Amino acid sequence: MNLVPHCAPRFDAELIRRYGGPAPRYTSYPTALQFTEAWDESQLRRTAAALPAAAPLSLYVHLPFCASPCFYCACTRIITRQPALAQAYLARLYREIELQGELFEGAGPVEQLHFGGGTPTYYDAATLGEVMAALDRHFTLSEDESREYSIEVDPRTVHTDSMAELAGLGFNRLSLGVQDFDPAVQRAVNRVQSLKDTFDLIGAARAAGFRSVSVDLIYGLPLQTPPSFERTLDLVCVAWPDRIAVYAYAHLPQRFKAQRQIERSLVPAPEARLELLRLSIEKLTAAGYVYIGMDHFARPEDELVRAQRSGELQRNFQGYSTRGGRDLVGLGLSAISRVGDAYSQNAKALPAYQRALDAGRLPVERGLRLSADDRLRREVIEQLMCHGRVRFADLEGRYGIEFRAYFARELARLRELENDGLVRLSDAAVEVTPSGRLLLRAVARMFDVYAPRDAAGAARFSRVA
Numbered sequence: 001m002n003l004v005p006h007c008a009p010r011f012d013a014e015l016i017r018r019y020g021g022p023a024p025r026y027t028s029y030p031t032a033l034q035f036t037e038a039w040d041e042s043q044l045r046r047t048a049a050a051l052p053a054a055a056p057l058s059l060y061v062h063l064p065f066c067a068s069p070c071f072y073c074a075c076t077r078i079i080t081r082q083p084a085l086a087q088a089y090l091a092r093l094y095r096e097i098e099l100q101g102e103l104f105e106g107a108g109p110v111e112q113l114h115f116g117g118g119t120p121t122y123y124d125a126a127t128l129g130e131v132m133a134a135l136d137r138h139f140t141l142s143e144d145e146s147r148e149y150s151i152e153v154d155p156r157t158v159h160t161d162s163m164a165e166l167a168g169l170g171f172n173r174l175s176l177g178v179q180d181f182d183p184a185v186q187r188a189v190n191r192v193q194s195l196k197d198t199f200d201l202i203g204a205a206r207a208a209g210f211r212s213v214s215v216d217l218i219y220g221l222p223l224q225t226p227p228s229f230e231r232t233l234d235l236v237c238v239a240w241p242d243r244i245a246v247y248a249y250a251h252l253p254q255r256f257k258a259q260r261q262i263e264r265s266l267v268p269a270p271e272a273r274l275e276l277l278r279l280s281i282e283k284l285t286a287a288g289y290v291y292i293g294m295d296h297f298a299r300p301e302d303e304l305v306r307a308q309r310s311g312e313l314q315r316n317f318q319g320y321s322t323r324g325g326r327d328l329v330g331l332g333l334s335a336i337s338r339v340g341d342a343y344s345q346n347a348k349a350l351p352a353y354q355r356a357l358d359a360g361r362l363p364v365e366r367g368l369r370l371s372a373d374d375r376l377r378r379e380v381i382e383q384l385m386c387h388g389r390v391r392f393a394d395l396e397g398r399y400g401i402e403f404r405a406y407f408a409r410e411l412a413r414l415r416e417l418e419n420d421g422l423v424r425l426s427d428a429a430v431e432v433t434p435s436g437r438l439l440l441r442a443v444a445r446m447f448d449v450y451a452p453r454d455a456a457g458a459a460r461f462s463r464v465a
C-alpha cells in the first residue's frame with residue numbers, strides 16, 4: 001500500500017522566509033532540551049529490565065576524537081593529537097560496553113550499528129576491530145546480510161586500503177563527510193580534502209563491498225556562492241552516492257567556540273542561502289535523487305525510498321532509518337539511549353564520563369521518561385517527518401483518543417499553515433503539501449508541546465534555511 005504522497009518538494013522562497021525560522025530537527029521527541037538531571041543509571045537499569053526478551057537492538061558508539069577542528073563544527077568532539085588520550089578513552093568505553101551488555105543480556109541481535117563522532121577513523125582499522133570485538137563479547141552482533149552497520153569516515157584520515165579492512169570488520173555502510181569541494185571554502189572552514197581522495201575512497205568502498213555510501217554536504221558555509229556550490233553538487237552527482245545529506249550551516253558562535261574562527265561577513269546572506277537551498281533541491285532531484293525529507297536525498301532504489309513508499313520509514317538520532325523504532329543503546333561520551341519509553345544521555349564532559357566508569361557506574365547524566373502524551377506526540381511528529389501525513393484513525397484506537405478533540409488547539413494552529421499552502425486538513429488526516437515538504441519542522445512544531453515560543457528559546461535550534 002502506498003501511503004506516501006510521493007511528490008517532489010516545491011521550493012517557495014516566500015514560504016521558507018516566513019516559516020523557515022529555528023526549530024528542532026526532531027531526531028527525538030521530546031528533544032534533548034527537555035532531559036532532566038534528576039535521572040541516573042538506576043532509571044536506565046529499570047527500563048532495560050522491563051524490555052521484552054530477544055527484542056532486536058540498535059547500537060550507537062561515539063568516538064569523539066578529531067585531529068583538527070572544522071570551524072563549522074557543532075558536534076561533541078575533542079581535538080587532540082595525543083594518542084594516549086584516545087587510548088585512555090577506549091579503556092572506559094570497553095568498561096561501558098561490558099556494563100551495558102549486562103543490562104541487555106536477554107536482548108536479541110544487534111541489527112543496526114553506527115560508529116559516529118568526532119572522527120571514528122581517528123583510530124586505525126586494527127583498533128576499530130578491537131572495539132568491534134568488545135561489542136561482540138557483550139552483545140549479539142548480527143551476521144545477517146540485512147544488518148545495517150555503518151561508520152562515519154573522514155577522507156583525510158583513511159587510505160583506500162582501509163576500506164577492505166573496515167568491510168572485513170562487518171561494516172557495510174559508509175558515511176563520508178565532504179561538505180564542499182571548493183578549495184577556498186575548504187580553507188575557510190579548516191577542512192581541506194581533495195576531490196581525488198574523496199572519489200578514490202568512494203570507489204574503494206564500492207570495490208570492498210559496502211552496500212551503501214552516503215555523502216554529507218553543508219550549505220551556508222563561508223565563501224560559498226551559488227556557482228561554487230553548484231560545482232560541488234555537480235561533482236557529487238558524478239560520484240552518484242546512494243544517499244546525500246545537505247545540511248544548513250547554523251552560525252552560532254556564541255554556542256560553538258570553533259565557529260568564532262569564521263568571520264560573519266563571509267557567511268552567505270539569507271537570500272544567498274535560499275538560493276543555495278534551491279540549487280541543492282533542483283540539482284539533486286534533476287539528477288535522479290528522491291527527496292526523503294529534512295535535508296536527505298536517496299537514489300530511487302535505496303531502502304529509505306522503499307521504506308518511505310511502504311510506510312515503514314522511521315527516525316532516530318542519526319536521521320532517517322528503516323529501523324528507527326528499535327531500542328537504541330548509546331555508548332560513549334554524550335551518547336543517547338532510547339530504551340523502552342525513556343531517553344538516557346551519557347555525560348558530555350570527558351572527566352565526568354571517565355569518573356563514572358572508574359567508579360563502576362554507568363555514565364548516565366540526564367534523561368527523561370515519556371508520558372502517554374509524549375508518546376502520542378512523538379508518533380504524530382514521526383509520521384509527519386517520515387510520511388508527510390498523519391491519519392487520525394491510525395492513532396485513535398491505539399491511544400484511545402478522538403484525534404480532532406485531543407488536538408483541537410493544534411489543528412486550529414495548523415489552519416494558518418493550511419491557508420498558506422503548507423498542509424491540507426481533512427476530517428481524517430493532516431497531509432503535508434509539496435510546498436510544506438521543505439518545512440516539515442515547522443509543521444511538526446505545531447504538535448510539540450515544549451516548543452519554545454519566545455525568540456531566545458527558539459535560537460537554540462538551527463534554521464530550516
Ligand code: SF4
Pocket residue numbers: 065066068069070073074075077117118119154177
Ligand atoms: S566536523 Fe567532524 S571531523 Fe570536523 S571537527 Fe567536527 S566532528 Fe571533527
